[in-house]
Amino acid sequence: MHPFPETDLSPWRDNWLEQSWRRSEQAGLAQQQAPEHVRLDQQQLSERQFHAQGLIRVVEQWALPLFNQMLAGSNSRLLLTDQEGVIIGAWGQSRFEQRLTSIALESGVCWQESLKGTNAIGTALADQRVVSVIGDQHFIRQHRFISCSAGPVFGPTGALLGVLDITSEQQVHSEQVRMLIQTMVQQVENALLCQIPNGKFRVDIACDSALFDSGWQGIVIADAGGRILAKNAVATRLLAQAKCAGEQLEALLARPQTGASAMMLPAGELVLNCQPLETSGHEPTPRSRVYSPSCPLHYGDDQIEQAWQQACKLINKDISLLILGETGVGKGEFVKQLHRHSQRHAGPLVAVNCGALPQELIESELFGYAPGAFTGASKQGYHGKVRQADGGILFLDEIADMPLAAQCRLLHVLQEKEVVPIGSNQAQQVDIQIIAATHKNLEQLVAEGLFRQDLYYRLNGLILTLPALRERQDRADLIAAIHRQHRHQAQEICPHLMQLLSTYAWPGNIRELDNVLRVATLLSDHAAQLTLAHLPQHIATPLVQQSQPRTAQASGTGKDLRTTLSDTLLETYRANKGNISKTARMLGISRNTLYRKLRKLGVRST
Numbered sequence: 001m002h003p004f005p006e007t008d009l010s011p012w013r014d015n016w017l018e019q020s021w022r023r024s025e026q027a028g029l030a031q032q033q034a035p036e037h038v039r040l041d042q043q044q045l046s047e048r049q050f051h052a053q054g055l056i057r058v059v060e061q062w063a064l065p066l067f068n069q070m071l072a073g074s075n076s077r078l079l080l081t082d083q084e085g086v087i088i089g090a091w092g093q094s095r096f097e098q099r100l101t102s103i104a105l106e107s108g109v110c111w112q113e114s115l116k117g118t119n120a121i122g123t124a125l126a127d128q129r130v131v132s133v134i135g136d137q138h139f140i141r142q143h144r145f146i147s148c149s150a151g152p153v154f155g156p157t158g159a160l161l162g163v164l165d166i167t168s169e170q171q172v173h174s175e176q177v178r179m180l181i182q183t184m185v186q187q188v189e190n191a192l193l194c195q196i197p198n199g200k201f202r203v204d205i206a207c208d209s210a211l212f213d214s215g216w217q218g219i220v221i222a223d224a225g226g227r228i229l230a231k232n233a234v235a236t237r238l239l240a241q242a243k244c245a246g247e248q249l250e251a252l253l254a255r256p257q258t259g260a261s262a263m264m265l266p267a268g269e270l271v272l273n274c275q276p277l278e279t280s281g282h283e284p285t286p287r288s289r290v291y292s293p294s295c296p297l298h299y300g301d302d303q304i305e306q307a308w309q310q311a312c313k314l315i316n317k318d319i320s321l322l323i324l325g326e327t328g329v330g331k332g333e334f335v336k337q338l339h340r341h342s343q344r345h346a347g348p349l350v351a352v353n354c355g356a357l358p359q360e361l362i363e364s365e366l367f368g369y370a371p372g373a374f375t376g377a378s379k380q381g382y383h384g385k386v387r388q389a390d391g392g393i394l395f396l397d398e399i400a401d402m403p404l405a406a407q408c409r410l411l412h413v414l415q416e417k418e419v420v421p422i423g424s425n426q427a428q429q430v431d432i433q434i435i436a437a438t439h440k441n442l443e444q445l446v447a448e449g450l451f452r453q454d455l456y457y458r459l460n461g462l463i464l465t466l467p468a469l470r471e472r473q474d475r476a477d478l479i480a481a482i483h484r485q486h487r488h489q490a491q492e493i494c495p496h497l498m499q500l501l502s503t504y505a506w507p508g509n510i511r512e513l514d515n516v517l518r519v520a521t522l523l524s525d526h527a528a529q530l531t532l533a534h535l536p537q538h539i540a541t542p543l544v545q546q547s548q549p550r551t552a553q554a555s556g557t558g559k560d561l562r563t564t565l566s567d568t569l570l571e572t573y574r575a576n577k578g579n580i581s582k583t584a585r586m587l588g589i590s591r592n593t594l595y596r597k598l599r600k601l602g603v604r605s606t
């Protein structure tokens with residue numbers, strides 16, 4: 001018999017479950033009716049994944065191995081949502097993935113309780129604690145073939161970052177899964193804690209030193225001066241329980257060790273262990289350097305980090321910013337992040353692409369117009385983008401394409417903080433921060449009389465230049481991160497393809513890379529490794545051809561050019577499974593030349 005009759009609530013003894021079912025009913029859901037899906041499109045999902053890339057990385061490093069160890073062979077999936085319950089990461093059995101697709105338990109779909117009824121993700125979000133929802137406990141009947149355990153993940157400042165969930169077939173799920181989720185959440189939160197900016201020392205606190213590597217110890221992070229920056233919940237509890245531990249902690253941090261060695265102190269029934277953060281062994285160890293969560297735009301590129309630091313210092317100071325950089329380097333993305341971090345984050349971010357608007361419409365689009373200002377104008381008039389951005393940020397992309405007349409009006413807005421709509425003589429006050437961007441050389445345009453010099457000086461309060469993708473120090477990490485956004489399961493990029501992608505010139509920068517990886521992962525049909533053979537021909541050929549001399553220079557492994565080229569030839573041949581025509585096309589050589597080279601390398605081609 002069904003333990004939770006569809007209309008009778010009386011048999012319920014479990015308070016949290018009863019409350020969750022009540023909330024589901026109050027949200028207008030019906031047990032027998034499949035709920036509607038709130039699903040993001042691919043672009044929106046990529047944006048969310050991009051903003052949560054630090055969290056995704058930590059989950060892959062600290063939670064995924066545990067999941068693989070315990071549940072990889074079973075019909076289970078590890079899911080990560082953002083703080084709104086939208087699934088932004090999914091790992092595990094692909095055969096089970098297809099069954100979950102029938103209920104839309106997949107990337108991009110929102111699983112808040114008010115949309116999906118009682119379920120581990122939504123209910124963990126609502127109750128802000130670890131929750132297991134087993135089979136029939138799901139509010140929606142269609143969901144009762146699964147069981148899930150989920151726990152909220154909090155960042156070092158206590159902000160809710162998302163939810164980690166394990167969903168299994170009902171008979172696979174056990175109480176241990178709930179423990180597993182708890183352990184994973186703990187590990188992920190500890191790893192995030194260790195990445196806190198300016199963290200220099202880490203003090204582990206436990207009742208037994210054997211617990212120091214367990215993930216269940218208390219952790220306190222302090223800066224170079226011994227000031228406590230953050231601590232995890234276990235540390236808070238232990239320090240509250242043992243008063244002398246707090247004093248010992250203070251004493252320890254008053255003279256923290258700067259060397260590699262740890263310093264251990266007994267504190268009543270507790271033991272404290274202080275060590276420099278860099279050598280703790282608990283930090284994620286990305287290939288380049290520790291990712292700074294203060295700037296979600298890069299994985300260790302000095303130029304972007306410097307631009308970000310400078311922009312953050314000025315963004316709240318009413319100084320215009322001008323962002324330069326080739327097309328597709330991420331200027332728009334930079335502005336989005338800046339808006340989020342600025343004091344104007346509650347206000348709008350209004351972006352205008354001056355190059356995309358017809359020249360004759362730019363002025364009315366930007367500055368608005370009075371009712372009936374010109375033939376064809378709306379009777380109500382139009383507010384214009386400048387006034388829409390009031391209280392927020394106006395991002396003028398491709399500013400170099402702005403016609404001179406509009407430049408004159410814009411200068412007035414910048415100087416007087418007011419806008420006069422077309423056909424009106426009434427100035428409207430506005431409070432906006434302007435950020436402009438271009439990939440053109442504005443100084444040259446000024447010299448040619450195509451851009452107003454006074455406006456140029458007004459816009460360039462701070463000029464920031466974002467590097468081209470080929471110049472970035474964190475290319476490999478960025479490529480891996482973008483690939484993670486597009487892949488459907490734990491797929492890796494094979495080393496040869498990674499080398500080609502990292503050394504290619506990328507004229508279209510991140511936009512081009514993003515498109516290539518999106519298409520390649522779709523073409524790869526869930527293969528365990530993404531290889532050259534999965535790339536469309538039109539990109540694989542230039543990739544192989546252009547990268548050859550660079551590959552040799554950049555490899556720095558002591559191999560000479562000839563050896564590296566031979567490697568590329570052989571790997572391309574293998575990636576194409578011995579297909580001579582395809583390999584020759586990719587390498588840009590004739591079939592005969594390819595046969596000859598293969599023979600020289602001792603390969604017997606068919």
Ligand SMILES: Nc1ncnc2c1ncn2[C@@H]1O[C@H](COP(=O)(O)OP(=O)(O)OP(=O)(O)O)[C@@H](O)[C@H]1O
Pocket residue numbers: 050296297298325326327328329330331332333334397439482510511514
């Ligand atoms: N750091 C990043 N990680 C992942 N994707 C990124 C990153 N930066 C930018 N992108 C993606 O690259 C694409 C181009 O970014 P964006 O539009 O910000 O570039 P842009 O420099 O403003 O281009 P344009 O000059 O042509 O306007 C977008 O799809 C964006 O989501």
